[in-house]
Amino acid sequence: xxxxxxxxxxxxxxxxxxxxxxxxxxxxxxxxxxxxxxxxxxxxxxxxxxxxxxxxxxxxxxxxxxxxxxxxxxxxxxxxxxxxxxxxxxxxxxxxxxxxxxxxxxxxxxxxxxxxxxxxxxxxxxxxxxxxxxxxxxxxxxxxxxxxxxxxxxxxxxxxxxxxxxxxxxxxxxxxxxxxxxxxxxxxxxxxxxxxxxxxxxxxxxxxxxxxxxxxxxxxxxxxxxxxxxxxxxxxxxxxxxxxxxxxxxxxxxx
Amino acid sequence: xxxxxxxxxxxxxxxxxxxxxxxxxxxxxxxxxxxxxxxxxxxxxxxxxxxxxxxxxxxxxxxxxxxxxxxxxxxxxxxxxxxxxxxxxxxxxxxxxxxxxxxxxxxxxxxxxxxxxxxxxxxxxxxxxxxxxxxxxxxxxxxxxxxxxxxxxxxxxxxxxxxxxxxxxxxxxxxxxxxxxxxxxxxxxxxxxxxxxxxxxxxxxxxxxxxxxxxxxxxxxxxxxxxxxxxxxxxxxxxxxxxxxxxxxxxxxxx
Numbered sequence: 001x002x003x004x005x006x007x008x009x010x011x012x013x014x015x016x017x018x019x020x021x022x023x024x025x026x027x028x029x030x031x032x033x034x035x036x037x038x039x040x041x042x043x044x045x046x047x048x049x050x051x052x053x054x055x056x057x058x059x060x061x062x063x064x065x066x067x068x069x070x071x072x073x074x075x076x077x078x079x080x081x082x083x084x085x086x087x088x089x090x091x092x093x094x095x096x097x098x099x100x101x102x103x104x105x106x107x108x109x110x111x112x113x114x115x116x117x118x119x120x121x122x123x124x125x126x127x128x129x130x131x132x133x134x135x136x137x138x139x140x141x142x143x144x145x146x147x148x149x150x151x152x153x154x155x156x157x158x159x160x161x162x163x164x165x166x167x168x169x170x171x172x173x174x175x176x177x178x179x180x181x182x183x184x185x186x187x188x189x190x191x192x193x194x195x196x197x198x199x200x201x202x203x204x205x206x207x208x209x210x211x212x213x214x215x216x217x218x219x220x221x222x223x224x225x226x227x228x229x230x231x232x233x234x235x236x237x238x239x240x241x242x243x244x245x246x247x248x249x250x251x252x253x254x255x
Numbered sequence: 256x257x258x259x260x261x262x263x264x265x266x267x268x269x270x271x272x273x274x275x276x277x278x279x280x281x282x283x284x285x286x287x288x289x290x291x292x293x294x295x296x297x298x299x300x301x302x303x304x305x306x307x308x309x310x311x312x313x314x315x316x317x318x319x320x321x322x323x324x325x326x327x328x329x330x331x332x333x334x335x336x337x338x339x340x341x342x343x344x345x346x347x348x349x350x351x352x353x354x355x356x357x358x359x360x361x362x363x364x365x366x367x368x369x370x371x372x373x374x375x376x377x378x379x380x381x382x383x384x385x386x387x388x389x390x391x392x393x394x395x396x397x398x399x400x401x402x403x404x405x406x407x408x409x410x411x412x413x414x415x416x417x418x419x420x421x422x423x424x425x426x427x428x429x430x431x432x433x434x435x436x437x438x439x440x441x442x443x444x445x446x447x448x449x450x451x452x453x454x455x456x457x458x459x460x461x462x463x464x465x466x467x468x469x470x471x472x473x474x475x476x477x478x479x480x481x482x483x484x485x486x487x488x489x490x491x492x493x494x495x496x497x498x499x500x501x502x503x504x505x506x507x508x509x510x
Contacts, residue, residue, distance in 0.1 A: 041508035067509055079510050103392045155410035159439040163487050175497045184414040199506060200499075211506040220497060227494055232418050235486035240478055242430045245453075246466045251454060251466040254322055255294035255334050 004191040006150030007051035008161070008178055009118045009130040011142055014127055014171040015209070017118050017200040018049050020177040021152075022213075024056045024194035025204050027078065037197045040078045042206040046123040048087055053152035054115035054135070063117060068092065084129045088119050091139035095197055099135060116151045121201060128203050147151060156188040157181030173199055178226070179214075183225050184221050196221070196222055217240060260310065260407030261305035261440045262431055263386040263416070264373045266397055270308050270457040270464070271375050271383055273304050274433040276441065277468075278448035279311045281460040293318055293451045295333045298462040301393030302331055303342055303478040304454060308407035309370035309390070310361060316353050316483040317370060339384050347392035354390060371380040371406045376456060383458050392411075426455060431479070434469075438480050449492055451476070 022033040034056060040048040050066075052059045070077040081087045095115055105115030119139075120130035123231045133151045144147050148165050150158065157180075164177045175198060181241040185192050194216040200209040214221050262275040277288040289311060295303040303322075307314045315414045324330040336342045350370055358368030374394075376384035387404045388394045403420050405413065412435075419432045429451060440447050449471040455464045469476050 023352065037506065039506050039508045040510045041395060042510045046510075047508075063509075066392065068299075070510065094453035104408065109501045115295050126509070153410075155408075156414055158443055159411055159414075160491075162443065164491055170498055173491075177491065177493055179497065180491070180494070188410070188413055190416065198508075208508070210502070212499070212502045212504050220495070223495055224497075227491070229418055231493060232415065232487075234418055234489045235483070236415075236428075236435070238473070238480055238486060239431055239435070241427055242453075242479075244467070244474055247465070247467045251292065251294050251361055251452075251463060253302075253463070254318075254324065255295045255297045255301075 002177075005036060005053040006154065006182060006185045006192045007156065007183060008148060008150045008154075009049075009051065009120045009153055009158070010165055010178060011120065011128065011130045011167075012147060012165070012171060013167050013203070013207070015200065016049070016130060016180055017171060017174040018051060018118075018197075018199040018201075019182055020051050020118065020184065020197050021192045022195050022197065023191060024243055026188070032052045033193070033195065035197060038128055039200060039208065040066075041197070041208060042079065045119065045202055045206060046079075046152045048119065048121040048123070050091065050116040051151065052115060053117075054218040056113055058098060058102055058106070058115050061102065062091075062095050065094050065098060069094075071081065074216055081123070083126050084119065084131060087123070088131040088133055088139040090141055091117060095133065095135070096137035107169065118149050122203070123162060124205060127203050127246055128201065134163075136142055141153070153189050153192050157185040160184065171202070174218060175200065179221065179224055180228055183221065183228070194221075215239045231236050260291060261405070261409065261437060262308055262373055262407055263403060263405045263409075263412070264304075264306065264311040264375045264384065265403040265420055265429040265433060265438060266375065266414075266422075267402060267420070267424045267426060267429050268422050268458070269271045270455065270460075271304070271385060272426060272433055273306060273373075273375065273452075273454040273456075274437055275306050275452050276437065276447045277450050277452065278446060288448070288450065290452065292454060294454070294463065295321075296463060297334065300461060301334075302456055302463060303339075303374065303375065303376040303378070304456070304459060305346065306406065307370060308372075309437065310367055311352060311366065313361070313370050315351050315356055316357065317346075320349050320353060324349075336378070338378050338381050339374065339376065339386060340349040342378070343386040343388055343394040346372060346374055347388045348392055350388065351391070351392035365479040366465040373404050375408055377458070377461060383456065407441055408444050408447050412440040415439065426457070430455065434476065434479055435483055438476065438483070449476075
């Protein structure tokens, strides 16, 4: 099954970086663009960012439910949860409920009834953080050694993140690295596509620092794509050559 | 499902490069190593290399059948087919037959009954080539623009191949690039592991040029891993920085 999405979040000492593609489809002839980044923020109090991968209609149902819970002034909403763990648990439960409700019908018609989320941000004085929320509703935070999370079509763009991103990486480098990772993925898989949304949250600011939506022709995206390709080719050219000297192994043929 | 394998073949003007990992398992506590590279060669007449991804027992059954067909002197064997297309068609049929025979039992016990192959080489005076053989028995050759094929856990190691490999790439560079691609994959996925087998076939030689099996501690593998990591980090450091100046978009929060 094509993944049709690539979203990632990076948690460094300076703060958080979120990135998401916008390609969605509802059948091979209904390619479209749709945001996969949802921001729940009250400046000075809390900022929560949600990135989604999976069934688009189900995602909308879940996001709508999250908003309605707030409008209904329920005790347990993204405006009320005490910390990010509680936020992740709450979103996981809403997601599981709605997947159970619509899942059977979707599966019967050949659609995938699953949605995976990344939830991150900061609530009050607690530490900023990022969590992966599985379709089953359970969740995990990122590792200390590789402080990033990915959902959707994650593999093409993982090696560069694993090589570059550490807790002490500056947010500016995390931003560039997210774009390189996103670009490698879009280059490899037509089901991941622009615009790319980027959002930066700075630790303890309790407000969104920066947001941008980068279209296909964004000059920075084009410049980075060309520069990275050239630098990879140059770097490859400087690798030590493989020498067959002294290697005398033989593979015995079967014929 | 974990893929448990990464194999690739590259077809450049100078000839062909084959690479395969050796990690297999038959359950989480039965990790083992096993060759996924099989050579059918008659020096001066034909060389055929087969790389496999998928169920290990089924692969063995297929490889055994290919050999027995030759021992039985059947008209249609890897020793007898007139060209690589016929070889791919023949291997695809044997694969499909044996998957059909064992598939139901394997699927019932939760195993995957599928095997995917890369077949490449040269027969007589025809062009060298590489083919991907699907579990269904159908096959395709590589594209002219990206003259390589991958099976198994292909995504982590694809971007570097797509950036470097062209028809005119020298075989020595193809060899290095295959190792970089393999190393990025092994670094990202524990189900792909050493030793890495490498085989070079030079156009029109009708014999295997070089073969090596590189263990975990192979000095060249270790040197390349460290050098590539350092060069990627350096290259990344030279990318243009992302500037938020003049970008005034705002993401409206839902709270």
